[in-house]
Amino acid sequence: MVSDEDVEQLYQKLKEDAESAGYHLNPDRSFVMGIVRGLLTNMERFGYMACPCRLPSGVREEDLDIICPCDYRDQDLTEYGACYCALYVSERVARGEDELRPVPERRGSRQGTAQQRQVGEPKIAGLSKPVWRCRVCGYLCARDEPPEVCPICKASRERFERFM
Amino acid sequence: MGKVHVDGRDAGGVTLYALSTCMWCKKTRDLLSKLGVSYDYVYVDLTSGAERAGLIDELRKFNPNLTFPTLVANGKVIVGYREKEIKSALGVA
Structure with a gap:
């Protein structure tokens, strides 16, 4: 089981890392805590922090692109103002100037991803x-x-x- | 863990395919509870083997992208947390 203390600790780390690199966590703290708990749950299950809003295969190599932060975060931040989970949001969303909206799944099929990797x-x-x-x-x-x-x-x- | 039934007001057939770790799935469940409708839900990430495969086949018919949450309400498929669409599919204004 994931403890509240672990959740708080990872939250602080993600927040510091995000801010030092020009990213923003979603200002809705209780929502973010839920995502962080999901990340730690996946860490316990799989040994890596797979995206909590996607169904991981459980095989690290296949899930590399959805280990948080995922390969799709930055594109989704630009296009939708949030990553797929809304853990990360754009500056405008963080300031409350833009609203959150659902982010469609950008990840292709696993085969497609594998092919892209070989390009x-x-x-x-x-x-x-x-x-x-x-x-x-x-x-x-x-x-x-x-x-x-x-x-x-x-x-x-x-x-x-x-x-x- | 298979499908779990939640009692409430009958709003037709309502099934939620969800992940236990996903906050948008949680928001969808919270909305269904707030609306007080009866529904079935399943946390696909907590299933394995043949049960998982069966659920994935079932979900693929409604949402070929296999993303969560997927809500099937009276034949309407709503992918993602979309409050207005969910309410409208459940006949709640």
């Missing part, structure tokens, strides 16, 4: 280092391997793809 590895001659892209927030860095944790959105190394 080419563009190579540009003459680069001294490969360039890695964080699938979650788009952060780019040129180094031999991606960082352990994305410095912007805190996604883990396995969420990076070779960009150039």
Whole structure:
């Protein structure tokens, strides 16, 4: 069982991480606490924080794109002012200037996702280092391997793809 | 855990496919309770094996994207928490 203390602790961490990187948690605190509890429940069940508003397969590799923050968060924030769960919201929604609205599911079928992942590895001659892209927030860095944790959105190394 | 029946005023056949971890599913359940209608719900994430497969097949007929919450009220399918649409499908103004 997930304790209230764990929920509070993760909430504080997510809030700090969000604010330090220019993201915003939904100002509806009790709603967010419910989402955070869902994340911790999935952590207990699967060993990773799968999106609480989606049905995870339980296989980490298949669920990578929906480990929170999911690969779709930033696009949904731009288009709908909130991520799929409404854990993260746009600045306008956070300020109460825009209302929350339902966010349609952007995630394709699992097969589609797998295919997308295999889509080419563009190579540009003459680069001294490969360039890695964080699938979650788009952060780019040129180094031999991606960082352990994305410095912007805190996604883990396995969420990076070779960009150039 | 299969489908659970919640007693209330009869508003026709009402089934909610939900996830136990999802706050939009919770909001949908809260709305149904507030409206006091009778309905069945199932937390698909708490099922496994053949039961899960059966529920997924059932849900796919109503919502091929298999997203939650999916509410089926008197033949109308409402995907996501949409208060107005839910009320209208239940005949509540």
